[in-house]
Amino acid sequence: MAKYDKESAFRRNLGPWGWVTLIVGGLLTIFQLYTAFRGAYVSLIQGAIHLGTALFLVFLLYPVKSSLTNKRGVPWYDAILALIALFANYYIVFNYERLINEAIIFGFTYLDQFVATAGVLLLLEATRRVVGLPIVVIAILALLYGLFGQFIPIIGHAGYDWPTLATQMFFSSTSIFGIPIQISSTYIFLFLFFGVILVKTNIGQFFNDIALRLTGRFTGGTAKAAVAASGLQGMVSGSSVANTVGSGSFTIPMMKNAGFKPHFAAATEASASTGGQIMPPIMGAAAFIMASYTGVPYNHIIVIAIIPAVLYFSGVFLGTHFEARKQGIMGLKKEELPKLKQLVKRLDLFLPLVIIVGCLLVGYTPTFAALFAIATALIISFFRKDTRMSFKGIIQLLEEGARVALPVIAACATAGIIAGTVTTTGLGPKIAGGIIDLAHGQFFLVMFFTMIACIILGMGLPTTANYVVTATMAAPALLAFDVPVIAVHMFVFYFGIVADITPPVCLAAYAGAGIAGANPMKAGVTAVKLAIAAFIIPYVFVSQPVLLLQGDAxxxxxxxxxxxxxxxxxxxxxxxxxxxxxxxxxxxxxxxxxxxxxxxxxxxxxxxxxxxxxxxxxxxxxxxxxxxxxxxxxxxxx
Known part of the structure; x- marks a missing residue:
């Protein structure tokens, strides 16, 4: 996984530092559960504790280069960076009243400016380590645009000096600590932790068995089972690549053994894992941010997203069916399938997922739904030997819950830099105007150019950051037309997500190809063929909003x-x-x-x-x- 997934390339031989990450990671998870239960602090304090603790863990767990993950211990310089990152963010917690009251009127001190500078730079470095370079490059370009806007023609602005820009980014609730990190520090962490519990208690494996039992006996059943299982697990993973690697280690060999060619097995897993990011109710955690951006209630969004998701997975299912028929690949024998009697005895393992969906649909808050589902999953796990965790396992669960969230936390904070720059400089409307001018006002061409922009912007980004970037930079072009807001945001969301399977930068397909031993580009092209629905359906629901239950629905x-x-x-x-x-x-x-x-x-x-x-x-x-x-x-x- 470390070879193909950036998020998995962390140090595993920490030496004495392992106790530090275990304790701090566990405390971060406990803090998130505690604030979810009693209520979050004000956004800046909640976000600073959330981000500061996460960056501390990033510098301890992730080396400056992925090739150094096998070295024992933590270098002195990473330990110092971890402490500075922790200090910079907790500086906000301890100076909150002064920063939001006095500093706004009398100006920020030199120490404030130094802390803000350190906070921004360390965030970018931590994001590079745990997520990758693409989002960092976009964030740096956004900062350069903020600094030197007066020298940029057509889309320029008055420009900011660095102290003003740095303090605006780090001490306000509109940039680094804007909506993405606010939602990450409340909802997203809980749902990611829920996903970790499903894996650690083997409840996730039950989903795989159910999918194999339901589809395995049909033509090309192993591929169809992979699609169903990866779709279920992908919706809580928050990363197409991580889901491809995690699920693919099981599904890709299974498909190859059934007779599918390696590149097709890789493409099937990549397209299904990518589709998991658009699968309600969680949608890779982007649905929570979408609710804030659009003003559409969360429980409405998950209903609106059902039909497009069904169409997407129907397209992938049909593609695997036609390929299986073409290659003469039949289903598995009855004795090769999981036993129905055993699965029926374990149907209670579906209860956490039923609870989380039910709570969200009837209108409970995502926080309540996640807490209730987490409690249910933990309680159910104690009734079976194969799902029960020891005390040591529970402690490790708390630490892993924090570690799994680190890429999403870093990505959300860095996406906040981009969103904050776009908002404060007015870049969004300027980009929208440029797209409309380029298309000469033709609606179809505006959609096409917006699609291209979203695919480019979405390359190499985790789901939540992907949506934040495309929603702030590409969505305004379509909002200029008479299109429902939710349709526009679903359009940019879909095309940002499919960047993970669109050549030449198709990271999910590359990861699947690595496991399958296939040609990466061939896997990427095949993934596009399988996921062709994702390239067509967004045009349909923008032109025909009834598929999103809008208009004359x-x-x-x-x-x-x-x-x-x-x-x-x-x-x-x-x-x-x-x-x-x-x-x-x-x-x-x-x-x-x-x-x-x-x-x-x-x-x-x-x-x-x-x-x-x-x-x-x-x-x-x-x-x-x-x-x-x-x-x-x-x-x-x-």
């Missing part, structure tokens, strides 16, 4: 929209894979792709034309397969 319109979109996904998936009832020739392939696009187009006449094309190709293929033998036999002979 009555039962008839929603049903028609879903049915035509599902048929369109089937047609497009068949075209991408090159197989429908049997292998397709180039003319059938083009026809299926065009017919699929027509089916998902938000116009009844155009959709009927697409349906006619789909039906004609299906009938022609069926009749031809009757003459020449079954599609599977023909595929295997070819």
């Amino acid at each position: 009555n039962a008839v319109n929603v049903s028609i929209g879903v049915i035509t979109a599902m048929l369109g996904m089937a047609s497009i998936s068949a075209a991408m894979i090159g197989y429908f009832v049997r292998n397709v020739n180039w003319f059938e392939r083009i026809s299926l792709f065009a017919g699929g696009l027509a089916l998902v187009y938000p116009n009844y006449i155009v959709s009927l034309v697409g349906l006619a094309v789909f039906a004609i190709i299906a009938l022609f293929q069926y009749l031809h397969s009757k003459k020449g033998g079954s599609g599977t036999q023909e595929a295997s002979l070819s």
